[in-house]
Amino acid sequence: MAEFIDWMSVEIENQTELILLMDKISEKLDVKVQRKLWELLT
Amino acid sequence: MRLFHFFDINKANISQWIESYKNIQRTYPEKEVRENLASGLFNATNHYGRADEFVKMEESLQELRKLHDAHPEKEVREKLASGLFNATNYSGDREGGYENLFLLYKLRFDLPEDPNRARIIKVIEDLLIKESIKMIEDK
Numbered sequence: 001m002a003e004f005i006d007w008m009s010v011e012i013e014n015q016t017e018l019i020l021l022m023d024k025i026s027e028k029l030d031v032k033v034q035r036k037l038w039e040l041l042t
Numbered sequence: 043m044r045l046f047h048f049f050d051i052n053k054a055n056i057s058q059w060i061e062s063y064k065n066i067q068r069t070y071p072e073k074e075v076r077e078n079l080a081s082g083l084f085n086a087t088n089h090y091g092r093a094d095e096f097v098k099m100e101e102s103l104q105e106l107r108k109l110h111d112a113h114p115e116k117e118v119r120e121k122l123a124s125g126l127f128n129a130t131n132y133s134g135d136r137e138g139g140y141e142n143l144f145l146l147y148k149l150r151f152d153l154p155e156d157p158n159r160a161r162i163i164k165v166i167e168d169l170l171i172k173e174s175i176k177m178i179e180d181k
Contacts, residue, residue, distance in 0.1 A: 001178055004177055004178060011144065011148070021170075021171075025171050025175055028171070028175050029175060029179070033179070037178065
């Protein structure tokens with residue numbers, strides 16, 4: 001997952017857009033996966 | 043191209059046509075020539091996608107990407123966004139589809155004017171979210 005998040009962070013340079021997109025993605029993820037995703041992003 | 047009854051796209055050598063147009067573009071590097079090349083590559087992408095020739099579809103799309111990388115102009119970007127939209131529709135879940143979808147998401151506001159544009163953009167955003175969830179859950 002870390003590799004995927006890194007790739008997305010590079011592709012979407014605008015931090016606000018990245019966070020908004022990740023917010024929508026994480027809504028539908030399992031809580032544990034959500035937590036890991038936000039750990040990787042911050 | 044399909045509108046011309048005397049022109050049968052199935053008999054045309056599209057690769058040769060693209061190569062010829064690239065040579066013309068080298069000799070005449072004007073923007074107008076480039077726009078025609080972009081339109082031709084978009085048409086080729088569409089034709090190959092419709093014919094289930096996904097390798098050739100991907101090659102045409104790749105040429106369109108290279109053209110946009112070299113000349114990041116609105117007219118070329120519009121064709122690239124439209125080509126990506128069609129390619130995403132044709133290729134579905136095929137390998138490499140996510141990268142096309144992701145680039146389409148980035149270029150979604152460059153799609154040409156259309157009465158359904160807002161709805162199309164929403165479909166692209168929802169599809170990217172759905173496919174991203176799959177990518178995360180698979181890893």
